[in-house]
Amino acid sequence: MTWLTEPWSFAFFRHGMVAATLAGALAGMIGVYVVLRRMSYIGHGLSHAILGGAVVGYVTKTSFYVTGGIWGALSALLITGVSRTRRVGADAAIGIVTTGSYALGIALISRQHRFTRDFEAAFFGNVLAVTNTDLVVLGVVSLAVAATVLLLYKQLLFVSFDPEVAASHGVRTGVVDVVFSLVLAAAIIATMRILGVTLIAAAVVTPAVVARLATDSFGRMLGLSVVVGAGCGFGGMYVSYHADIASGATITLTATAVFAVAYLVGRFRSRRRPLPPAGELAEPAAAVGGEPVLSSR
Amino acid sequence: MVAVTQGSGSPLVVFDGAAFSHGDGRVAVEADLELAAGCFVGLVGPSGAGKTTLLRGLLGQLRPVRGEVRVAGEKVGRRPSGRVGYVPQLETVDWNFPVTVGEVVLLGLVRDSGPWPWPRGQDKTRLDGMLERLGIAELRDRHIRALSGGQQQRVFLARALIRRPDLLLLDEPTAGVDVRTRQEILGLLQELNGDGISVVLTTHDLNAVAASLPEVVCLNRRVMAFGPPAEVFTPEVLRATFSSEMVVFRHEGALVVADAPAHFADHPHHAHVHHGADHSVPAAPAGHGVPATQAGRPGAHPPRERAG
Numbered sequence: 215m216t217w218l219t220e221p222w223s224f225a226f227f228r229h230g231m232v233a234a235t236l237a238g239a240l241a242g243m244i245g246v247y248v249v250l251r252r253m254s255y256i257g258h259g260l261s262h263a264i265l266g267g268a269v270v271g272y273v274t275k276t277s278f279y280v281t282g283g284i285w286g287a288l289s290a291l292l293i294t295g296v297s298r299t300r301r302v303g304a305d306a307a308i309g310i311v312t313t314g315s316y317a318l319g320i321a322l323i324s325r326q327h328r329f330t331r332d333f334e335a336a337f338f339g340n341v342l343a344v345t346n347t348d349l350v351v352l353g354v355v356s357l358a359v360a361a362t363v364l365l366l367y368k369q370l371l372f373v374s375f376d377p378e379v380a381a382s383h384g385v386r387t388g389v390v391d392v393v394f395s396l397v398l399a400a401a402i403i404a405t406m407r408i409l410g411v412t413l414i415a416a417a418v419v420t421p422a423v424v425a426r427l428a429t430d431s432f433g434r435m436l437g438l439s440v441v442v443g444a445g446c447g448f449g450g451m452y453v454s455y456h457a458d459i460a461s462g463a464t465i466t467l468t469a470t471a472v473f474a475v476a477y478l479v480g481r482f483r484s485r486r487r488p489l490p491p492a493g494e495l496a497e498p499a500a501a502v503g504g505e506p507v508l509s510s511r
Numbered sequence: 512m513v514a515v516t517q518g519s520g521s522p523l524v525v526f527d528g529a530a531f532s533h534g535d536g537r538v539a540v541e542a543d544l545e546l547a548a549g550c551f552v553g554l555v556g557p558s559g560a561g562k563t564t565l566l567r568g569l570l571g572q573l574r575p576v577r578g579e580v581r582v583a584g585e586k587v588g589r590r591p592s593g594r595v596g597y598v599p600q601l602e603t604v605d606w607n608f609p610v611t612v613g614e615v616v617l618l619g620l621v622r623d624s625g626p627w628p629w630p631r632g633q634d635k636t637r638l639d640g641m642l643e644r645l646g647i648a649e650l651r652d653r654h655i656r657a658l659s660g661g662q663q664q665r666v667f668l669a670r671a672l673i674r675r676p677d678l679l680l681l682d683e684p685t686a687g688v689d690v691r692t693r694q695e696i697l698g699l700l701q702e703l704n705g706d707g708i709s710v711v712l713t714t715h716d717l718n719a720v721a722a723s724l725p726e727v728v729c730l731n732r733r734v735m736a737f738g739p740p741a742e743v744f745t746p747e748v749l750r751a752t753f754s755s756e757m758v759v760f761r762h763e764g765a766l767v768v769a770d771a772p773a774h775f776a777d778h779p780h781h782a783h784v785h786h787g788a789d790h791s792v793p794a795a796p797a798g799h800g801v802p803a804t805q806a807g808r809p810g811a812h813p814p815r816e817r818a819g
Binding site for chain 2 (some may be wrong): 377384385
């Protein structure tokens with residue numbers, strides 16, 4: 215049991231555990247919409263785009279959360295706006311906007327001729343070095359995202375499932391899209407310093423995909439994705455502590471392992487499903503409409 | 512104005528010189544049309560004729576570049592009317608989306624239910640009543656993909672009906688379904704129409720329209736003809752609407768529309784006399800069916816015209 219309790223005697227672990235679990239839950243919640251709206255790469259793209267804002271914050275000596283927030287919100291809105299024009303799909307919009315913004319960040323870093331620990335945290339995440347400010351921001355953003363998802367649950371579901379019919383039912387699809395973009399940007403910014411630019415996509419996408427494999431109900435998928443995300447953060451922290459591996463990597467690897475198990479269990483179950491007895495599939499035409507009109511004999 | 516008057520009461524839907532464009536400056540379809548409350552109407556025409564465009568105009572998704580659309584006397588604006596229920600083409604549905612029958616139908620109450628994700632007691636009662644009415648109560652927790660074609664259509668009908676609309680719009684409800692499902696869907700729509708709900712659907716299935724619908728509007732970027740199928744479906748009207756040769760005949764009491772044989776193109780004007788020995792001549796007496804081509808403009812002073 216000591217392997218379970220021992221890490222909790224360290225303040226950095228307690229902080230990191232809260233951060234990783236909360237970040238996992240938040241990413242899992244937002245990930246459901248990201249996956250179902252076929253925007254899986256937006257987490258990856260937005261975190262890269264926000265890096266441009268982080269560099270501007272560093273150059274102008276402003277908080278990462280301020281410049282990153284503005285940068286992320288603008289990028290998310292730009293992606294939503296561009297992808298609503300039918301000639302450019304969401305995937306192309308994500309590619310154009312986020313890599314452009316990322317390139318701007320790289321250009322600014324190269325002008326500074328310095329690569330500081332701030333950027334290292336942004337790139338790779340550092341869950342063990344989370345500050346109180348990071349935790350407060352993460353907590354506030356998590357509450358705000360959860361409140362938005364609760365209050366706009368039906369609208370978000372309708373717009374994700376069937377945007378055209380949602381509009382015919384009076385749902386303001388444009389407003390819902392904008393709100394979702396801002397919530398997504400906020401979630402990425404709040405989790406970026408914990409999980410890192412390079413690993414955040416997995417935290418967003420994997421729990422949602424695992425939940426999708428386990429259920430056909432949207433409500434259950436949303437709940438399950440939050441639990442899986444939080445569980446991977448929690449479990450990944452233990453693996454990180456005991457195996458002495460970078461925490462961002464262990465959280466991602468835990469999620470990947472959970473996905474692999476869920477996928478294999480799903481495959482196994484579908485193979486084990488018994489076939490109906492011979493003859494049951496072929497319902498004779500005569501059973502429906504009496505004597506067959508045409509016969510080969 | 513062309514008026515479909517089979518239903519009872521005042522006009523429910525009015526396209527008052529309504530012209531729609533898809534943003535390229537050209538008019539995609541222009542319609543002068545009245546549909547009475549209680550109507551059961553099929554919009555038929557070739558692809559690109561403007562059938563779905565008219566439905567989108569009724570939903571407020573597309574606004575006319577001139578003229579106006581009214582539902583129950585109210586001009587259709589950007590905010591869609593709660594009086595209109597819409598069933599999209601099933602082909603447009605994402606069947607891999609994780610959503611159960613109950614979850615889909617409850618979406619129909621998105622504007623009328625409370626702010627929380629979970630349904631209130633009264634919402635559950637309405638859901639159960641609607642599923643019961645459409646005969647899919649036992650499918651409530653099933654995923655939408657795990658249903659037959661007819662059951663899937665009933666789910667999306669239930670979503671449209673749960674908000675208790677006066678007018679039901681269906682975009683190609685019989686596309687891609689087998690004969691039994693098609694008959695099941697049209698029978699269900701007849702029942703709903705019998706309960707007082709006006710029904711407008713688009714379809715390419717002329718024979719299903721001829722067999723099941725009391726009224727039809729032939730459309731090809733304007734109203735070409737309207738009326739009961741037996742009067743409207745003549746080779747002349749169908750040629751004008753579809754730019755194709757078709758033969759129309761009766762077989763055991765049913766009106767049948769079929770593609771003309773290939774050699775027919777050489778003698779298209781024999782269409783109305785080209786019938787098999789055991790088939791009767793189509794019923795298309797002069798003055799019926801109101802082929803709009805008579806007057807050079809859609810529905811200009813046809814026999815059944817009503818002053819607009």
